[in-house]
Amino acid sequence: MKKLITAVVSLGLMIGTASAGTDVGADIKAFQGYFKKQNPSVEFADYTIGVYALDAGSRDQFEEILDGIPPYEEAVEKGGEEFEKFGLGKCSALKDPAAARLAHPYYDDAAGTVVTLEGTIRRCYTEQTGKKMGTMKGKIARISSWISDQAAGEKINVKVESDGAKAAYERGKATFYAKRGQFNMSCADCHVYNAGKKARADILSPALGHTSHVPMYRAKWGGIGTLHRRYGGCYKNMRAKPLMAQSSEYRDMEFFHQAMSNGIEISADRYRK
């Protein structure tokens, strides 16, 4: 009996320690502080434009593209029409699109899982139409872009509060910093420690602000894609096998990834090279 009590108390202490060890505020401070130290001349608010905040030449090109008709404009408008057409506003979670963008991702304590904006859109779409929706491009990316546009100018503010949320955040953090694939590199190796440096002809984008403009239009894709589509691409580049978009691992990573950009403005300028 004594042994059993000791075991239960030890287990409780272990769980308590894991939750107590999570200090999201300190993590954000350290993460954002790192970028400030590395790039002292870059304003915090400028990280909303990602890599274009770090390279003047690229920024000029980016601004030129935005001065004309951005290549994603039509797709985003179509996303708005599809939002109406499929009756997505009838779902309580999407009734106020701007609020929906700001509320996601969040940890659903009842379901014990991270809920992403794309996850909510897909669920609502199925409720309204009885059909399934993809996860990486097409309708999901257009609708999600249009919803995000409604919150442009607002600041990312991911909340990590419950023990379940903290555990998901910690899992996402580990995924972000874990080395993987044949190149034995983590997300952080490129987008934190080497952000702003060149990988072949490309400048590595800073992870701070990565989620301000998602889903993003990529010239390489010739269209809009979700954040999880991009995760898959990065995995492939590291010669790791990509996980399924909207898998629990990617959702947890998005939870961490978005939280690191708390305070950065959501942007409708979703063009990236």
Next chain:
Amino acid sequence: MKKILLTTLTVFALSTQAADFLPSAHNWNTGSSGDAFSAAIGAAEADYASALSASMAWRDTGAMIKEAKKLHKAGKVNAATALAKKAHTQAINALAQASVAGSAGPSF
């Protein structure tokens, strides 16, 4: 004549039985390169499955396993074995990454 016939039949029967019950490692009928391939591809598949379930598999391991099987089927046993061993090494390295992934964190 009867003795020769009986001996021949006995040897034939025993060698057929041996092929059935001996494990492949001791089965001299398949040749040593066939054994090496079976061992390498078996190990590669097992460790690749573990790496997949840890969500840490490498991009090309699955394709390498498929290609190794294809080569083996085409009778290119040495090339097939070499590729299966490469795939196994990839899976081992992926599992090594998985073993430390859970505690990964920032270095600033």
